[in-house]
Amino acid sequence: MLTAYLDCFSGVSGDMLLGALIDSGVPETVLHRVVAALHLDGVTLRVEHPIVQGFAATRVSVVCQHRHDAHHDHHPHRHLAEISALLHRADLSPRVRDTSLAVFTRLAEAEAAVHGTTLNRIHFHEVGAVDALVDIVGTVAGIEALNIGRLICSPLPLTRGWVNCAHGDIPLPGPAVCRLLEGAPVYGEHLEQELVTPTGAALVAELADDFGPMPPIRLTHTGYGAGSLQRADGRPNLLRLLLGQGVEVAEVQQVEVIETHVDDWNPEFWPHVSARLMAEGALDVCLIPMQMKKGRPGFLLRVIADPASRDALTTVLFSETSAIGLRMRREQRITLPRETVSVTTPWGELTAKKIVTPGGTVIAPEYEVCRQVAEAHRVPLREVYAAVERHSSPRQV
Incomplete structure (x- = not known):
């Protein structure tokens, strides 16, 4: 096109x-x-x-x-x-x-x-x-x-x-x-x-x-x-x-990093804020405890995103947190090739990530998929993870 x-x-x-x-x-x-x-x-x-x-x-x-x-x-x-x-x-x-x-x-x-x-x-x-x-x-x-x-x-x-x-x-x-x-x-x-x-x-x-x-x-x-x-x-x-x-690119190799420090905000809101950030295009988010000025405990809030999503993400941060200022910078990143695959387990077909590393191919379980299976079948989560990881011939989804 x-x-x-x-x-x-x-x-x-x-x-x-x-x-x-x-x-x-x-x-x-x-x-x-x-x-x-x-x-x-x-x-x-x-x-x-x-x-x-x-x-x-x-x-x-x-x-x-x-x-x-x-x-x-x-x-x-x-x-x-x-x-x-x-x-x-x-x-x-x-x-x-x-x-x-x-x-x-x-x-x-x-x-x-x-x-x-x-x-x-x-x-x-x-x-x-x-x-x-x-x-x-x-x-x-x-x-x-x-x-x-x-x-x-x-x-x-x-x-x-x-x-x-x-x-x-x-x-x-x-x-x-x-x-x-x-x-x-x-x-x-x-x-x-x-x-x-x-x-x-x-x-x-x-x-x-x-x-x-x-x-x-x-x-x-x-x-x-x-x-x-x-x-x-x-x-x-x-x-x-x-x-x-x-051209289709598997991963954005130039990312926008958005950060702010907050010491007057309720961290109970973080699950809601992180979900909104991911929905607006964030590639990753994190909340890091830190000691701020005057001895106050606070948090470093960091968002990594496609630069095109910056405006939407800053709107979320200003509306959902007590931040009154944000720092933004462009950074380069390198990522391993990955794709979504389907693997056969005792509980049926489950989706996972196939990652190509310098040392060979790795099958990485998806946490939410495995958690739902563990809860539905009343088995330990680690058993579901192990079943996915030992699968040697995944099918592309």
Whole structure:
């Protein structure tokens, strides 16, 4: 399955997505067909290949010949119903049409919530609607053209300052952007300039399967989409798209270690907390007694996890313990190959771990499985363990 990773180190916008897709191999004809299918009068695309801060990239601009024509008679805005009708009239695949409409609906819902109105009353101003139509439908069509099966997006940078729009000056990050990115990982950027646009936020909110670090892939291509503005801090205003075939890894070899010291928390809650941590993706957890400052007994609470699970795990720790601060670091680990197998015992088929060590293969019993058998058959737990360990020909589960 082809996996795409959006590296949004300088934010995301619709035109940057189009540029990154073309730079990653989408033929320009795909986007030109989108414009033709939408029947947008006087709208064309301009595709350029600039060098941005030393990086070769692709920039896509939507050119509307009526933008500066004061005498051109046109409707000042489009409502969601008009966008829907336009998409259904267009010669688009069902997937492109339906996904594009889902993006527009997300955008309309966010705008309606921000402005305190209803979904049917919110409107898209025409210049913005034309750009958004091409950006949204073109991005969805480009993803379909590349046959991307999974899209992961990096955390997004949010800035401060002000930006002018149809409603006047609004603070950054834009209110609609904040609404669209609820639940997504974001971080602050010391820049008074818009990096994440509402169209870009709506696209990643709808299209991304997940947010976080780059997943394991066999990298095949990298593309760069150039933004229309230069960053005030001189950094390259680019969106990077990395493509590759997803690869399965038996174990995460880079882990996040999360720790905290607590001396005012009831350790009776630990079984509940540890269960919640494991359910949220922790690979291992432990609670270690220790002597803290002022002679108080306390605990070191440590969690080892896939880095992608960090946000969920920190939420559990802050909500379920008395911790007011956490330490986090990345560490490397090495693990032995393992798989789940089935072994035959006097009490039936039981699951166990088959571990390949430098000294040979080891069959390791699963505690909960063996405990349940011992209780059900009223036999010592050690006998169940011994029966599993001496089995020499396990079957893979």
